Amino acid sequence: MAVSLQLGLKQNQRLVLTQSLKQAIELLQLSTLELSERINEELLNNPVLEESDDFSAQLVPGEVDDLNRISENLSGDESALNREDDQLSKYGDISESVYAPTAEEDRKRAYLESIVAQAESLPDHLLWQAHLVAQDDKEMAVFESVITSLNENGFLSDDRSAIATGLSVPPELVDSVVSKIQLFDPVGCASADTRESLVIQARYFYPDELIVQKILAEHFTELENLNYEKIARGVNRSVAEVIEKSRLIQGLDPFPGRQYSVSEARYITPDIDVKYVEGEIIVTMNDDWIPSLRINPYYLEILRKKSLEKKLKEYIQDKLHSARYLLRNISSRRETIVKVVAAIMEAQKDFLSKGPGNLKPLTHVEIAEKIGMHESTVSRATSNKFVQTSWGVFELKYFFVSKLKSTNAIEQSSDQVMNLIKNLIDNEDQQSPMSDEDIVLVLRKNGINVARRTISKYRSVLDIPPSNKRKKINMIKSEGTL
Secondary structure: OOOOOOOOOOOOOOOOOOHHHHHHHHHHOOOHHHHHHHHHHHHHHOOOEEEOOOHHHOOOOOOHHHHHHOOOOOOOOOHHHHHHHHHHHHHOOHHHOOOOOOHHHHHHHHHHHHOOOOOOOHHHHHHHHHHHHOOOHHHHHHHHHHHOOEOOOOEEOOOHHHHHHHHOOOHHHHHHHHHHHOOOOOOOOOEOOHHHHHHHHHHHHOOOOHHHHHHHHHOHHHHHOOOHHHHHHHHOOOHHHHHHHHHHHOOOOOOHHHHHOOOOOOOOOOOEEEEEEOOEEEEEEOOOOOOOEEEOHHHHHHHOOOOOOHHHHHHHHHHHHHHHHHHHHHHHHHHHHHHHHHHHHHHOHHHHHHOOOOOOOOOHHHHHHHHOOOHHHHHHHHOOOEEEEOOEEEEHHHHOOOEEOEOOOOOEEHHHHHHHHHHHHHOOOOOOOOOHHHHHHHHHHOOEOOOHHHHHHHHHHOOOOOHHHHHHHHHHHHOOOO
């Protein structure tokens, strides 16, 4: 069979994302804070864009005819300079009449402005005490190695023998240093775990309470499970005395290093504000502080010049198209998010009127069908977004909950079932708390089929202990010992 080359045409269809569409998808999934940062980057990279203080002067994307109605306050306008010249001729040089600080005052002010308040960290606090007790540079090196190896809870997770080998020092020196650090402030640091830390604290703060020290050293697991009967048999004391001694343990710190841990607070800025007024849902974008953009008409005037160089003209046109795409996509993002949030809140009216625990089953597909958009668009519009309601600030993902099996016609969401579990436990008999199996039976009578492990999972989410622990806690509270 002969091999030959042939030319032919083939027609097929494929989806190609334009640069504008890629940008629209990217902007849609950004939070308000991330969008603000993106806009600031565009302002630095695109000279055609400028920030407008007057929102009414913002250019409507895609409408070229509106360019002639933009303010004449161009970057090359000399009106501002003329006003300054007029003021100078009327009032003279104002700077001459202003008090001029001396060089010494400038130096002091610069020093004060450079001071930054900084919380003392755990290593700094411990190293300061180590410098007071270290006998020589060799021991100080061990102090530094051990202290810098502590985690945020103040515990030493590294092997002591490995520290000794790394510093080429005897293991006994490392043990001695660790013992000294354990008595530093806060007491209990450099311990291996919570139990050892509490034992050290009990010996330090309660040297005469041998029962407390024995409970922590030998019956720590039983103490975690509130098994006071077994502890009482182990220490040969009454249950009432064991409970009384446990009150002293509550004054100890299981994680001594946390009081010096420096963690940055996460500040959430709601992207949307939702109000429910007399049965009407009002959705407002919280984007007032986002820079308002417009196209600088100065570059449009340049484009009108016939003598403009070709490369310069192509550069300005490229930046102009990029600016128009950005303006249009920002406007489209705003409209899409408002539309999606309005549909979500319409489906979750019970939450707006009654609060958490009243969410109905809801999926991205349902919202997409309701507003005529693709499911992926809804997912991007709700990604990294927070909404301010009268019940607090919630992530938009919070309003999408799964549906549980039900024998009746009423659909129940996981949020509603958790609310039912919480109400059942709040109203249970304190002397005989409901077990997970009891809760399963009650829910089944109401037409809700859930497994016992699901109840256990929801109870953990609600931070509710199991029935045996609840019974012991209720017993202790009723006796007034806690």
